[in-house]
Amino acid sequence: MAHTAPGANAPAKPKAERIRRHQWLAVLGTAARTPRGATGLGLALVVVLIAALGPLAAPHSPDALVTLTFGKPSGQFPLGGDELGRDVLSRVLNGGWLLLLMALAATAIGIGAGTAAGVSAAYLRGRTDGVIMRTVDVVLAFPQLVFALLLLSIIGPKLWLIVLAVGITHAPAVARVIRSATLDISERDYVKVAELQGMRPAKVMAKEIMPSLSTPLMVEAGLRLTYSIIIIAGLAFLGFGQAPPAPSWGTMINENRVGLPLNPWAVIVPAALIALLTIGTNTFTDAIGRVAIGVDRKPEEAALVDDLGLAGGRAS
Amino acid sequence: MNRDRAAAIVTSGAAAGATGDVRLDVRGLRIRAGETGPDVVSDVCFAVRAGEVFGLVGESGSGKTTVALALLGHTRRGLSVSSGEVLLDGVDLLRLPADDLRAVRGARASYVPQDPSAALNPALRVGTQLRETLRVHAGAVDDPDRRISEVMREAYLDATPAMLRRYPHQLSGGQQQRVALAMAFVCRPSLIVLDEPTTGLDVSTQRHVLETVRSLCRAYGVAAVYVSHDLAVVSELAAQVGVMYAGRIVEIGAAAAVFPAPLHPYTRGLLAAVPAAERAEQLSGIDGQQPPPGHRGAGCSFAPRCGLVLGKCRTQVPEPVFVTGRAVRCLRVTESQAARPGRPPLPAPAAAPAGPLALSLRAVSAGYGPVPVLAGIELTVPPQSCVAVVGESGSGKTTLARCITGLQHKGTGEMTFQGAPLAWGARRRPQQVLRRIQYVFQNPYTSLNPRKTIGQIVSQPLEHFLDLSRDERYARVVRVLNDVSLGSGFLSRYPDQLSGGERQRVAIARALAVEPDLLVCDEVTSALDVSVQAIIVELLRAIQRDRSLAMIFITHNLPLVRSIAQTAVVLQDGRVVEAGPVEQILERPASPYTARLIADVPRLATAH
Numbered sequence: 001m002a003h004t005a006p007g008a009n010a011p012a013k014p015k016a017e018r019i020r021r022h023q024w025l026a027v028l029g030t031a032a033r034t035p036r037g038a039t040g041l042g043l044a045l046v047v048v049l050i051a052a053l054g055p056l057a058a059p060h061s062p063d064a065l066v067t068l069t070f071g072k073p074s075g076q077f078p079l080g081g082d083e084l085g086r087d088v089l090s091r092v093l094n095g096g097w098l099l100l101l102m103a104l105a106a107t108a109i110g111i112g113a114g115t116a117a118g119v120s121a122a123y124l125r126g127r128t129d130g131v132i133m134r135t136v137d138v139v140l141a142f143p144q145l146v147f148a149l150l151l152l153s154i155i156g157p158k159l160w161l162i163v164l165a166v167g168i169t170h171a172p173a174v175a176r177v178i179r180s181a182t183l184d185i186s187e188r189d190y191v192k193v194a195e196l197q198g199m200r201p202a203k204v205m206a207k208e209i210m211p212s213l214s215t216p217l218m219v220e221a222g223l224r225l226t227y228s229i230i231i232i233a234g235l236a237f238l239g240f241g242q243a244p245p246a247p248s249w250g251t252m253i254n255e256n257r258v259g260l261p262l263n264p265w266a267v268i269v270p271a272a273l274i275a276l277l278t279i280g281t282n283t284f285t286d287a288i289g290r291v292a293i294g295v296d297r298k299p300e301e302a303a304l305v306d307d308l309g310l311a312g313g314r315a316s
Numbered sequence: 317m318n319r320d321r322a323a324a325i326v327t328s329g330a331a332a333g334a335t336g337d338v339r340l341d342v343r344g345l346r347i348r349a350g351e352t353g354p355d356v357v358s359d360v361c362f363a364v365r366a367g368e369v370f371g372l373v374g375e376s377g378s379g380k381t382t383v384a385l386a387l388l389g390h391t392r393r394g395l396s397v398s399s400g401e402v403l404l405d406g407v408d409l410l411r412l413p414a415d416d417l418r419a420v421r422g423a424r425a426s427y428v429p430q431d432p433s434a435a436l437n438p439a440l441r442v443g444t445q446l447r448e449t450l451r452v453h454a455g456a457v458d459d460p461d462r463r464i465s466e467v468m469r470e471a472y473l474d475a476t477p478a479m480l481r482r483y484p485h486q487l488s489g490g491q492q493q494r495v496a497l498a499m500a501f502v503c504r505p506s507l508i509v510l511d512e513p514t515t516g517l518d519v520s521t522q523r524h525v526l527e528t529v530r531s532l533c534r535a536y537g538v539a540a541v542y543v544s545h546d547l548a549v550v551s552e553l554a555a556q557v558g559v560m561y562a563g564r565i566v567e568i569g570a571a572a573a574v575f576p577a578p579l580h581p582y583t584r585g586l587l588a589a590v591p592a593a594e595r596a597e598q599l600s601g602i603d604g605q606q607p608p609p610g611h612r613g614a615g616c617s618f619a620p621r622c623g624l625v626l627g628k629c630r631t632q633v634p635e636p637v638f639v640t641g642r643a644v645r646c647l648r649v650t651e652s653q654a655a656r657p658g659r660p661p662l663p664a665p666a667a668a669p670a671g672p673l674a675l676s677l678r679a680v681s682a683g684y685g686p687v688p689v690l691a692g693i694e695l696t697v698p699p700q701s702c703v704a705v706v707g708e709s710g711s712g713k714t715t716l717a718r719c720i721t722g723l724q725h726k727g728t729g730e731m732t733f734q735g736a737p738l739a740w741g742a743r744r745r746p747q748q749v750l751r752r753i754q755y756v757f758q759n760p761y762t763s764l765n766p767r768k769t770i771g772q773i774v775s776q777p778l779e780h781f782l783d784l785s786r787d788e789r790y791a792r793v794v795r796v797l798n799d800v801s802l803g804s805g806f807l808s809r810y811p812d813q814l815s816g817g818e819r820q821r822v823a824i825a826r827a828l829a830v831e832p833d834l835l836v837c838d839e840v841t842s843a844l845d846v847s848v849q850a851i852i853v854e855l856l857r858a859i860q861r862d863r864s865l866a867m868i869f870i871t872h873n874l875p876l877v878r879s880i881a882q883t884a885v886v887l888q889d890g891r892v893v894e895a896g897p898v899e900q901i902l903e904r905p906a907s908p909y910t911a912r913l914i915a916d917v918p919r920l921a922t923a924h
Contacts, residue, residue, distance in 0.1 A: 023767060188763075189759065189763035190762065192755075193757070193763060195723070196722060196742050196754075197750060198743070198747055198780075208765055211765070211767035211768075
């Protein structure tokens with residue numbers, strides 16, 4: 001018998017160990033090193049830094065009437081004034097953090113609810129599957145923005161409601177993707193091993209199935225974050241968001257569009273920031289997806305992997 | 317040069333009884349990953365005469381399929397031929413322009429892939445697919461319709477219009493493979509490359525397909541290259557054989573000489589691992605695993621696993637040495653010729669111990685929906701003994717395992733475990749029963765959670781079933797890992813860092829950790845190479861003996877049964893056709909079905 005099994009002498013290094021344990025970290029790291037991923041991450045990070053550190057760097061109060069209505073950019077006010085004569089730069093620097101927080105919260109709700117629904121539907125099958133997926137079909141029948149507007153017009157424009165509405169409308173799409181991923185995983189033998197131990201279904205889902213879902217979840221999360229930003233900024237543009245004096249990129253576009261010929265920067269800058277952020281998150285998400293399925297792998301690497309059954313983990 | 321001599325040897329070795337000239341001549345073939353990557357295939361030379369079958373044997377990862385594809389001038393994406401020639405009737409296929417190569421493929425050189433159900437287009441009728449080849453190579457034959465019915469008859473298929481109108485899914489696996497053979501032969505090629513064409517077929521179907529291959533090759537005078545991991549099949553079919561290991565042909569010569577008296581230590585190890593239906597013998601596998609490209613070392617790639625290794629083996633790539641009509645890549649070939657120990661016979665099984673039956677099944681029937689898969693199964697497993705369940709695909713063996721382990725929730729009949737009734741479905745069984753019956757799955761690539769370490773995988777059932785302290789649990793995990801010859805070095809590794817054999821050992825360790833009384837092994841070696849299969853079977857036998865386990869060993873591999881089980885049950889279409897002691901079933905089968913199964917098992921040519 002093999003008392004000296006081959007390769008037993010090479011324990012993995014601690015850092016590599018941590019990365020292997022959290023396979024999603026390895027995928028994120030690899031994605032960030034691809035040109036596509038680096039571009040996306042860079043774009044998104046620039047906007048996130050502006051939104052997060054902006055309030056500390058703003059030269060004026062965002063609400064103070066300090067310059068002329070739609071005043072031209074000057075040395076003191078680099079982006080000019082808005083419809084009421086407030087400093088556009090200060091409002092831009094203050095107007096992003098809440099959008100980001102709301103988008104993150106909505107994404108978390110959507111991913112959480114969608115994953116729970118998708119995994120349960122796929123693993124439990126039968127009636128649970130039917131009930132969950134028919135509910136999903138009903139919710140999917142409403143366009144996301146319309147569903148959010150409907151809720152807001154019934155209950156009123158509350159910030160928590162916006163987050164909740166956007167999150168709930170994400171859940172069905174997430175549930176569908178996660179359900180199909182789970183259907184495949186729940187047929188694997190290691191899941192049956194757990195079942196044969198008499199493990200409770202909830203535990204099987206959490207301990208055996210969830211860890212294998214990290215890749216589709218990352219891609220879904222990135223995609224849903226992009227959509228959340230667009231929808232929440234869009235709702236702000238339509239007037240559902242923070243109450244008027246508070247600065248917000250979506251609101252600023254609406255408020256200042258009448259002054260477009262006088263001071264275009266008051267519209268262009270917030271619009272560009274939203275665009276850059278969504279392009280950034282979407283590009284990075286794309287990079288994650290490509291790394292996960294190995295699209296960008298070099299052909300000679302791929303040939304060795306296919307031929308010899310070396311798993312992707314060994315390459316990292 | 318040596319490589320020319322190698323070709324010369326093979327050519328002259330076949331001189332007796334040769335039916336023609338050399339049609340295919342492969343010289344110094346070297347294939348690497350990318351333009352500068354490691355060699356996947358190195359220095360492959362062989363020659364095949366008209367009407368002769370050349371067997372290319374090797375385990376997974378040896379590069380045999382890469383060579384097979386290169387014979388048609390094809391390399392997989394990412395691989396490239398860095399040197400060498402593939403001469404078909406004197407023309408080097410590797411240097412042909414793309415248009416000329418296309419004209420050769422399908423017409424003068426054709427390929428039969430492994431899985432016919434994937435190789436035939438499911439949307440096209442059989443006749444259409446056969447005609448397609450002739451349409452592409454217009455002028456290859458005079459009368460396409462007559463040619464098609466001719467080749468169909470030669471492939472033992474009905475040459476009726478009804479048959480030609482069928483779709484691939486309306487054919488059996490054997491018929492599908494014969495259609496693939498007919499497609500390959502329809503243009504009367506000079507070279508035919510068969511890549512594991514019978515893997516995945518049942519033994520009886522395999523026998524018929526092999527006979528078709530043999531008669532077609534003889535009738536057409538083609539040079540045939542038969543790629544396989546199955547030594548017995550190659551030994552029955554091939555005149556010449558080349559054994560591949562880590563991208564090199566380590567031994568090449570006449571099949572009638574190589575199989576009874578292998579010279580290379582790897583060939584010898586491989587043959588010692590093949591179970592024989594005739595004798596109950598201990599198998600011996602080869603420890604370690606085949607190194608992948610880029611990790612093959614400076615010297616002989618087999619050196620790390622070789623029992624006869626010397627210092628120079630690790631630094632010097634052995635050139636072919638020519639001994640008794642064959643070429644062997646081993647520095648010690650002349651010294652090691654004599655040493656060929658036979659396999660020790662199995663010790664006679666101890667008298668069956670008294671005590672209640674470990675398991676008994678009475679009139680068990682089960683199915684999926686309205687389709688019955690098992691009908692009235694009777695099975696008894698005496699304590700501390702191993703019962704083999706044998707059957708072809710679709711016979712219901714896995715369903716039987718699912719009934720016993722509790723994955724099958726519905727069924728009728730009576731199951732008794734250690735004297736107490738056994739409920740249908742794992743959810744209805746108490747924890748203690750779940751712990752006492754453990755299941756080892758067929759495929760070690762899907763039975764281990766890829767996101768968990770080996771330590772976590774093995775300790776998980778312990779956490780679930782037994783109330784142990786952390787230290788006790790750790791000690792138990794290390795002990796079972798030692799029992800399966802893995803050791804504590806594996807605790808923090810992940811399944812994808814392990815070979816197939818190591819993974820299967822982890823799966824066995826996981827089952828043993830909770831100290832079961834009954835181990836159900838479902839085709840546990842069918843995803844493994846033969847040298848690893850032998851190790852796993854020996855391991856299971858030792859464990860079964862040492863731990864006084866009752867075991868159910870499910871397999872389609874009849875000879876393997878002899879090496880592990882005391883009694884056997886033969887299943888056909890969900891019914892037990894025969895049950896009894898193993899040697900009785902294998903030597904004096906009572907049912908014609910069993911007799912046919914045994915007769916159809918391919919046998920190694922041996923010196924015995």
